Amino acid sequence: MLKGQEITVLGGGIGGLAAAAALAMRGAKVTVLEQAPAIREVGAGLQISPNGVAVLDAMGLGATARARSVASKAVVLKDGVSGRDVIRLDFEKLKPGREFLMFHRADLIDILAEAARAQGVTIETGAKVTRVDVGQNSTLVEIEGQPTREAHFVVGAEGLHSLMYRALNVPRDPVFTGQVAWRALVPAEGDEAAEATIWMGPGRHMVSYPLRGGQILNIVAVQERSGWVAEGWNHDDDPANLRKAFAMYAPEARALLERVETVNLWGLFRHPVAEQWHKGNSVILGDAAHPTLPFMAQGAVMALEDAWVLAECLSVSGIEEGPALYQARRRHRVINVVEAANRNASNYHYASPALKFVGHNALRLAGRFASARVLGRFDWVYEHDVTRA
Ligand SMILES: Cc1cc2nc3c(=O)[nH]c(=O)nc-3n(C[C@H](O)[C@H](O)[C@H](O)COP(=O)(O)OP(=O)(O)OC[C@H]3O[C@@H](n4cnc5c(N)ncnc54)[C@H](O)[C@@H]3O)c2cc1C
Secondary structure: OOOOEEEEEOOHHHHHHHHHHHHHHHOOEEEEEOOOOOOOOOOOEEEEEEHHHHHHHHHHOHHHHOOOOOEEEEEEEEOOOOOEEEEEEEHHHHOOOOEEEEHHHHHHHHHHHHHHHHHOOOOEEEOOOEEEEOOOOOEEEEEOOOOOEEEEEEEEEEHOHHHHHHHHOOOOEEOOOOOOOEEEEEEEOOOOOEEEEEEOOOOOOOOEEEEEEHOOEEEEEEEOOOOOOOOOEEEEEEEHHHHOOOOOOOHHHHHHHHOOOOOEEEEEEEEEOOOOEEEEEEEOHHHHOOOHHHHHHOHHHHHHHHHHHHHHHHHHHHHHHHHHHHHHHHHHHHHHHHHHHHHHHHOOOOOOOHHHHHHHHHHHHHHHHHHHHHHHHHHHHOOOOOOOO
């Protein structure tokens, strides 16, 4: 049903490029409008869980994705202050075949952009959309320095500050979580295991994992704070502030932070999931529809799932009926994932030594007797395969 259908995608991030490629695979004639002068990504890591890997596989990108990422073998929770292991969840032992791929974001963007181009997608860079006017059968798209275009079908994938979101919904009212986060990349020493480590601590935690064949390490560090920093994740900070916030951590963790040369800091906000994902011949996906806290590592994965389901719904039900079916298939699942991330927000923190004792011992016990159950709590997220639904 999509053969020759013209579709304009606003935003060339993970969601926009995945949607462009998936729609073009089904015959659509797709143009991506990206504001940046080139398709590139900031330096940061991204974990793609099995439900996201399923989408990459279905798009025929599995082999490239595996070659350009590190497959995580386990997640290890440590007491950040003592450096002692609290629980180790071994993916290979517990769930054979379950793959968590750890990417440099730039590599995943590159893979998706290549896939889109190979399907004939036109990617226009330096095309900043300044206004959208959604009608019943077409949408007017204003682009900085260019004549206004009339688009037949528009996918809003412009992330957190989406114009298309605002054309479809009342403005968002984000709530500061009382947490800020730093992210940084540091050179690896070469002997780091292919696993994610979560360093839990009082009112703070830190996550680290290797990227690019183990040459670099990705660090995300979260601290509870009453004051907040502006939203958006490209605000530079002094690495000394990060080191100071984790000064009570074990030498192994501090040694990682000593290697940080540049760091970004941002405030973490909760956002409601969009009520309305479609209107006329326009839809939204990814962060445009549902920005999430990073505590389930599902933002990009949900964007991949959206992209696949959107392409399938439009292809099976057409551009009139498909958008409503797309929202019906996605919204409930996304709400559950966003709420799980909200609940996870302070799971790795403890307010007092007594709470730490109780919490860590409960985790150790769970790890010894019921590791599968600990990991299985999230089967509903990781084992869901939108490409088979
Ligand atoms: C520190 C951190 C760690 C994370 N870790 C993970 C993880 O491990 N796993 C995971 O699944 N998710 C993770 N996420 C979430 C994930 O990064 C996002 O959910 C994901 O990038 C959303 O993709 P998107 O395409 O919807 O939006 P974006 O990535 O924001 O892309 C939007 C694109 O639209 C373009 N754009 C914006 N406005 C316009 C305009 N007006 N005109 C034209 N173009 C425009 C932008 O330049 C950009 O290229 C993390 C997020 C953060 C901040």
